[in-house]
Every structure is written in structure tokens, then in C-alpha cells.
Amino acid sequence: MVEKKEKRRGLGRGLSALMADLDTVETASVPDPEASDDAPRRPDLLVPIDHIEPNPDQPRRTFDGEPLEELANSIAHRGVIQPLIVRPHPEKNEHYQIVAGERRWRAAQMAQLHELPVVVRAFDDTEMLEVAIIENIQRADLNPVDEAAGYRQLMDRFGHTQEQMAEALGKSRSHIANSLRLLNLPQDVLSWLGRGQLTAGxxxxxxxxxxxxxxxxxxxxxxxxxxxxEALVRKPKDARAPRPRKSDAEKDADTRALEQDLSGALGLPVTIDHKQEGQSGRISISYKSLEELDEICQLLSRGLG
Incomplete structure (x- = not known):
């Protein structure tokens, strides 16, 4: 089992090691003037802006116009504070591909800069994509849908677990688990969430x-x-004729005993609604906090594994 996971990941470097290359990447939409005392990382090179190309596999496809203009104005007055992370272009001599910092590259073009400071890293295609995903997740203006999609990419593409991502990204495991749950929503709801018409809550x-x-x-x-x-979601589907909930008195002894056994095993209230006329039904597990939900997710994950 261990060998299979290592093969799936396919990387010699750990997630935390790749994170180290992003320590100097800006995450705010506009550089903070108060942060100018922090010494930026010294660039390896100053490269002509037309010798730098974006990552063809960049996970982030949309760059909002107004924040980009604000960043361009800041760059026009203050320059690029933090260098871009690039790798040598695999097909063109003295050209580079962006690993992290495409927003700064786009804003610098708008500000009509001719050269950009860069830090050169010898990433392969897989590492380049992984770092690009991590950088996007770290962004302060990332919407909940893109954030969740980034976590899912890291898990599916590179085999990272929620625990690994939580440790390396400085997030709680429950935050990542709850973020991933959002991807189960219908596409139209995800669109409204991505546009800010709905919040993550x-x-x-x-x-x-x-x-x-x-x-x-x-x-x-x-x-x-x-x-x-939350109150709306708890309302019955048909307020005029709410479906009566089956009381404990109406349940048979075996069902009540099974509820008690499951509740004792999980440490959480469990309700079983079994249809008397058939063999189907529903099991409900109640929780009062995100921590309890996280525990349920871990139990189910271990069972599926």
C-alpha cells in the first residue's frame, strides 16, 4: 500500500519543500505599502518582459480587471517588489516560463515595464503545476470554489492527503474538509458562490x-x-403539509436498539428512519460543531480506505 501511494505521487520533493519556494510570493491584490520594510528576496536575474511566458497549464484562468489595474498602478509607482518564480523555457533559449507570479507579469505589462526580476528554479512539468496550484490556494482574493478546486487537484493529481495539505498550507484539516464538501453542490450554485453572490457559509x-x-x-x-x-434549510419541503417525523414509540425495538448501538460507537446522536413497508430507509448522524463533523468525515474515510 505504501509503495502504491509513493508511485501515485510521483515527486521526489515533498509538499513542504515546494512550499518553501513560495515564501516570497505576494498574496494580496495590491502590495501593502506598510510592508515595504520587509526585504524582498534578491532576484537571480532581470529578464526582458517579452522573454517571459505564462505557464500553459496555469490552473487560474480568470484575472479580475479592477484588481489587476490596481496592481498595475502600484507597480508603475513602486516597481515589482517581489520577483517572479520562473523556470528555463523547455524550448527557447534565454526565455522563461512563469511558475508563480503571473498576475505581476500581467500587471507589469499594463504598467509598461521592460524588465522583471525573477528567481529561477529547475522545476519539471509536474512540480511546476503543483507549485502553481499551491500559489493559487495561498491567494488572499481566491474565491471558495477555486480554493476547493485547488485542494481537489492536489489530492487527485499528486496524492496529497488532507492532513498533508493542512500541515503544509497552515490550514486546519476541518477547513480543508469543509472546503472540499462545497464541490458537491450543483454547478449553478458553485457559479453563484464563485461570483460572490453566495458566501461559503x-x-x-x-x-x-x-x-x-x-x-x-x-x-x-x-x-x-x-x-x-440555515433556518430556511431546516424548514419542511412543504410547509402546508409537513412530513410527520416517526417518533421513537412507533419504531420497533430492533431499530431503537440499533440507534443506541451506533450512537454509542460514534459518540453522536444517530437516527434511523426505516420504512416499515419495504427494506429501505435513512440513517442520520447529528453534529453540533465543525469539529464533530470532521470526526465523522475521518471515521467514514477510514472505513472507505
């Missing part, structure tokens, strides 16, 4: 709800808060 309340799209439309139309959204 709104979206988390809609995960696993079969009426997520309709509820999201109501949330946007009525400008509901997260608390109001």
Missing part, C-alpha cells in the same frame, strides 16, 4: 440538500444571512 448550509439550487435563488433574491439560510 451560505454554501455549506446547502451541501447535501436536494433543493440546493432553488434555495440558493431564494437566498440571493432575499439577501438572506447565513443564520437565516
Amino acid at each position: 451560505h454554501a455549506r448550509a446547502l451541501v447535501a440538500n436536494e433543493n440546493a439550487s432553488d434555495l440558493a435563488k431564494k437566498i440571493i433574491a432575499k439577501n438572506l444571512s447565513v443564520r437565516e439560510t
Whole structure:
């Protein structure tokens, strides 16, 4: 099993080692004037801007116009504070491909700079993509959908676990787990979330709800808060004829005993709604905090593994 995981990852360098190359990458949309006392990393080279090309596999495809103009104005007055991370172009001599810093490269073009400071790293194609994903995740202005997609890419493409990412990226495991859950939402809800019409708090309340799209439309139309959204999600589907919940008295002894056994094993309330007329039903596990949800996710993950 260990050999299989190592092969899947396919990298000689660890995630934390790759992170070290991003210590100097700016994460704010506009450089902080108050941060100018921090000494920037000394560049390896000053390279003509037309000798630098973007990463063809850059995961981030959209660059918002207004923040880019603000960055361009800052660069025009102060220059590029932090160098770009690049690698030698695999096909062109004295040319380079951007590993991290495409926003600065685009803004520098708008500011009509002729040269850019760079730090050169000998990344292969796989490492280059991995660093690009990590840089995007670190961005302060990244929307929740892109952040979750970045975590998913790191897991699927490179075999990183949630624990590895949490440690290397300085995030809690529950944050990463809850972020990944957002990707289960319908595409239209993800679009609204990505455009900022919904917050991550709104979206988390809609995960696993079969009426997520309709509820999201109501949330946007009525400008509901997260608390109001949670109350809306808890409402019965048909307020005029709410489905009666089966009481414990109506359940058979075996079902109640099984509920108690599962609740004791998990340490959380478990409810079993078994259809008397058939062999199907539903199991519900209740939690009161994100930490309890994280524990449930870990238990299920170990069971699936």
C-alpha cells in the first residue's frame, strides 16, 4: 500500500519543500505599502518582459480587471517588489516560463515595464503545476470554489492527503474538509458562490440538500444571512403539509436498539428512519460543531480506505 501511494505521487520533493519556494510570493491584490520594510528576496536575474511566458497549464484562468489595474498602478509607482518564480523555457533559449507570479507579469505589462526580476528554479512539468496550484490556494482574493478546486487537484493529481495539505498550507484539516464538501453542490450554485453572490457559509448550509439550487435563488433574491439560510434549510419541503417525523414509540425495538448501538460507537446522536413497508430507509448522524463533523468525515474515510 505504501509503495502504491509513493508511485501515485510521483515527486521526489515533498509538499513542504515546494512550499518553501513560495515564501516570497505576494498574496494580496495590491502590495501593502506598510510592508515595504520587509526585504524582498534578491532576484537571480532581470529578464526582458517579452522573454517571459505564462505557464500553459496555469490552473487560474480568470484575472479580475479592477484588481489587476490596481496592481498595475502600484507597480508603475513602486516597481515589482517581489520577483517572479520562473523556470528555463523547455524550448527557447534565454526565455522563461512563469511558475508563480503571473498576475505581476500581467500587471507589469499594463504598467509598461521592460524588465522583471525573477528567481529561477529547475522545476519539471509536474512540480511546476503543483507549485502553481499551491500559489493559487495561498491567494488572499481566491474565491471558495477555486480554493476547493485547488485542494481537489492536489489530492487527485499528486496524492496529497488532507492532513498533508493542512500541515503544509497552515490550514486546519476541518477547513480543508469543509472546503472540499462545497464541490458537491450543483454547478449553478458553485457559479453563484464563485461570483460572490453566495458566501461559503451560505454554501455549506446547502451541501447535501436536494433543493440546493432553488434555495440558493431564494437566498440571493432575499439577501438572506447565513443564520437565516440555515433556518430556511431546516424548514419542511412543504410547509402546508409537513412530513410527520416517526417518533421513537412507533419504531420497533430492533431499530431503537440499533440507534443506541451506533450512537454509542460514534459518540453522536444517530437516527434511523426505516420504512416499515419495504427494506429501505435513512440513517442520520447529528453534529453540533465543525469539529464533530470532521470526526465523522475521518471515521467514514477510514472505513472507505
